[in-house]
Amino acid sequence: MQLSLGPLQYLWPRQQVFDFYEQMLDLPVDVIYLGETVCSKRRELKTGDWLDLAANLARKGKEVVLSTLALIEAESELKTLRRICRTEGFLVEANDLAAVEQLASQGVPFVCGHSINIYNTHSLAFLIRQGARRWVMPVELSAATLSDILQELAGQQLQVETEVFSHGYLPLAYSARCMTARYHQLPKDNCQFICREYPRGLPARSQEGEPLFTMNGIQTQSGAIYNLLDQVPRMRALGVNLVRLSPAPSGMEEIIRSFDAARRGEPVQVEVGEPTCNGYWFAEPGMIFKSGTSL
Amino acid sequence: MELVCPAGSFPALKVAVDEGADAVYIGFRDNTNARHFAGLNFSGDQLHQAIGHAQDRGVKVFVAINTYPQPRGWKNWQNAVDQAADLGVDALICADMGVLEYASRRHPGVSLHLSVQGSATNYEALRFYQRHFNIRRAVLPRVLSIQQVAQVAAQSPVDLEVFGFGSLCIMAEGRCMLSSYVTDQSPNTGGACSPAQHVRWQETPQGLESRLNGVLVDRYPTGAKAGYPVLCKGRFDVQGQVYHAIEEPTSLNTLELIPKLAEIGIKAIKIEGRQRSPAYVQQVVRVWRQALDQFRTTPGSFEPKPRWQQALDKVSEGAQTTLGAYHRPWQ
Numbered sequence: 221m222q223l224s225l226g227p228l229q230y231l232w233p234r235q236q237v238f239d240f241y242e243q244m245l246d247l248p249v250d251v252i253y254l255g256e257t258v259c260s261k262r263r264e265l266k267t268g269d270w271l272d273l274a275a276n277l278a279r280k281g282k283e284v285v286l287s288t289l290a291l292i293e294a295e296s297e298l299k300t301l302r303r304i305c306r307t308e309g310f311l312v313e314a315n316d317l318a319a320v321e322q323l324a325s326q327g328v329p330f331v332c333g334h335s336i337n338i339y340n341t342h343s344l345a346f347l348i349r350q351g352a353r354r355w356v357m358p359v360e361l362s363a364a365t366l367s368d369i370l371q372e373l374a375g376q377q378l379q380v381e382t383e384v385f386s387h388g389y390l391p392l393a394y395s396a397r398c399m400t401a402r403y404h405q406l407p408k409d410n411c412q413f414i415c416r417e418y419p420r421g422l423p424a425r426s427q428e429g430e431p432l433f434t435m436n437g438i439q440t441q442s443g444a445i446y447n448l449l450d451q452v453p454r455m456r457a458l459g460v461n462l463v464r465l466s467p468a469p470s471g472m473e474e475i476i477r478s479f480d481a482a483r484r485g486e487p488v489q490v491e492v493g494e495p496t497c498n499g500y501w502f503a504e505p506g507m508i509f510k511s512g513t514s515l
Numbered sequence: 516m517e518l519v520c521p522a523g524s525f526p527a528l529k530v531a532v533d534e535g536a537d538a539v540y541i542g543f544r545d546n547t548n549a550r551h552f553a554g555l556n557f558s559g560d561q562l563h564q565a566i567g568h569a570q571d572r573g574v575k576v577f578v579a580i581n582t583y584p585q586p587r588g589w590k591n592w593q594n595a596v597d598q599a600a601d602l603g604v605d606a607l608i609c610a611d612m613g614v615l616e617y618a619s620r621r622h623p624g625v626s627l628h629l630s631v632q633g634s635a636t637n638y639e640a641l642r643f644y645q646r647h648f649n650i651r652r653a654v655l656p657r658v659l660s661i662q663q664v665a666q667v668a669a670q671s672p673v674d675l676e677v678f679g680f681g682s683l684c685i686m687a688e689g690r691c692m693l694s695s696y697v698t699d700q701s702p703n704t705g706g707a708c709s710p711a712q713h714v715r716w717q718e719t720p721q722g723l724e725s726r727l728n729g730v731l732v733d734r735y736p737t738g739a740k741a742g743y744p745v746l747c748k749g750r751f752d753v754q755g756q757v758y759h760a761i762e763e764p765t766s767l768n769t770l771e772l773i774p775k776l777a778e779i780g781i782k783a784i785k786i787e788g789r790q791r792s793p794a795y796v797q798q799v800v801r802v803w804r805q806a807l808d809q810f811r812t813t814p815g816s817f818e819p820k821p822r823w824q825q826a827l828d829k830v831s832e833g834a835q836t837t838l839g840a841y842h843r844p845w846q
Binding site for chain 2: 290291292293294295297298301316317318320321322324335337338339340341342343346347350358359360361365368369372390392393394395396397399402403422423424425426427428429430432433435440442499500503504505506507
């Protein structure tokens with residue numbers, strides 16, 4: 221089983237981004253997804269900077285995948301997308317069908333990210349025939365559905381790697397509106413990159429103080445951290461190839477080391493010091509946390 | 516431009532037809548469509564009757580099979596496609612790639628429309644659906660500005676339908692899981708956003724509370740107008756400030772955009788609201804029919820009439836309307 225580091229969801233200052241990935245070189249993550257997937261206005265790193273970083277990390281032994289924007293609304297965004305899809309030497313993660321269209325037309329293999337809606341074997345088989353080499357399961361699907369899909373697929377002689385989003389705030393929705401700018405009463409087209417103030421998003425709680433969502437620009441994330449650490453053995457049994465961890469501004473080394481221990485078969489326990497959830501995996505409301513003993 | 520109207524029930528379908536819909540869209544009484552609420556939609560027999568009623572009067576019928584089947588439910592979606600195709604519908608509205616592939620191979624003579632749940636916001640994505648599934652039309656998500664809609668329309672390989680009126684999704688449709696995060700169902704998986712069985716209303720000393728699976732979505736002072744608790748329109752606490760953190764309850768209304776939409780080549784206007792009453796459908800379809808007719812006869816001097824706006828305001832969520840994402844400043 222490989223450990224992957226998903227694309228950075230937040231806007232961090234340029235140097236922080238470089239420092240973060242520099243740190244990853246010494247940690248047991250095998251695959252690193254790089255690029256802006258949330259908001260095309262963010263420019264701490266331009267596309268060229270991401271490509272340079274990709275080349276650098278690849279040279280130092282990491283498998284690098286170029287990740288792409290999830291919500292594509294403008295011609296300028298399609299232009300960036302085409303540039304990334306034409307870059308040679310890297311696998312590309314498609315997060316919108318515009319990317320699948322580009323990559324499949326060129327006949328190159330690709331990764332389907334979790335915002336490509338693959339809910340059944342028919343859709344997955346179809347995309348494999350278009351060139352999908354790996355898919356990241358949509359985050360609201362359960363282990364039971366994954367098991368059904370992989371069993372059905374096994375009967376069809378189609379090969380694909382399966383990746384599961386396993387740690388971090390869950391990406392739940394994408395909007396035309398920017399919720400972070402809205403909080404600051406800034407118009408989106410003069411947002412002043414205010415989301416840079418929130419390196420792990422801006423928490424929204426219910427009026428009773430319950431953590432509900434994390435606002436990250438145009439993306440809405442879960443208010444609790446999705447954590448499948450103690451499900452790594454089950455993922456292995458199901459045939460999951462990659463366990464995805466989502467970049468966090470602090471504590472990343474510890475997260476990676478705990479998942480690395482889990483994949484080596486060491487006993488692990490989910491720490492629930494901060495709001496934690498795993499409901500989707502058990503076909504329950506996503507916000508729920510089922511503790512190890514109830515499994 | 517074609518006027519495509521919602522019909523969550525036979526009475527709603529009848530008034531939509533009577534008031535001048537060019538097409539109605541309906542769904543089966545199960546989770547194969549994205550308005551799966553108790554008491555709504557059509558059984559197979561009712562669907563047969565509904566199609567007859569509309570088509571006899573020159574009105575097209577589109578059937579929405581626009582949720583995402585998981586392996587254990589796959590056969591229901593397949594059956595829904597077969598049944599609707601056999602009944603002679605004018606189009607199927609689908610989102611899932613597996614369902615689209617099945618429908619296009621099995622029923623090549625039936626028009627396929629890409630549902631808004633298919634989440635195609637650009638012409639490259641539309642090309643993908645067109646190339647592989649031969650879709651004839653796509654419904655655009657409500658996240659694009661009018662300039663962006665124009666850009667998509669200029670290069671789209673298929674006809675485009677846009678939302679003209681109704682409740683406003685502010686997330687890209689087909690990619691919103693707020694509902695399943697709190698309940699166990701999203702539009703994609705269960706065919707419902709904020710499924711009714713999880714909704715609770717409670718009078719408390721602090722006011723009327725709306726809850727979704729126990730989570731407090733909003734609290735209304737006595738006498739204030741309360742809205743259905745969808746999470747994106749809840750009032751939440753962000754660093755001590757309590758407000759509509761994602762969006763205010765409001766309806767989309769684009770009457771004034773009719774000339775612009777026609778100019779950029781939009782082929783159809785969709786009215787949202789299969790979950791709404793026949794009275795809503797009557798009111799909204801009547802106004803939109805008049806507006807589109809007026810635009811057709813006097814395109815140069817079209818202007819929405821105040822009485823149209825008043826009639827629509829009465830049936831709007833939150834009793835206020837917006838141009839939504841079409842209007843740049845909203846973004």
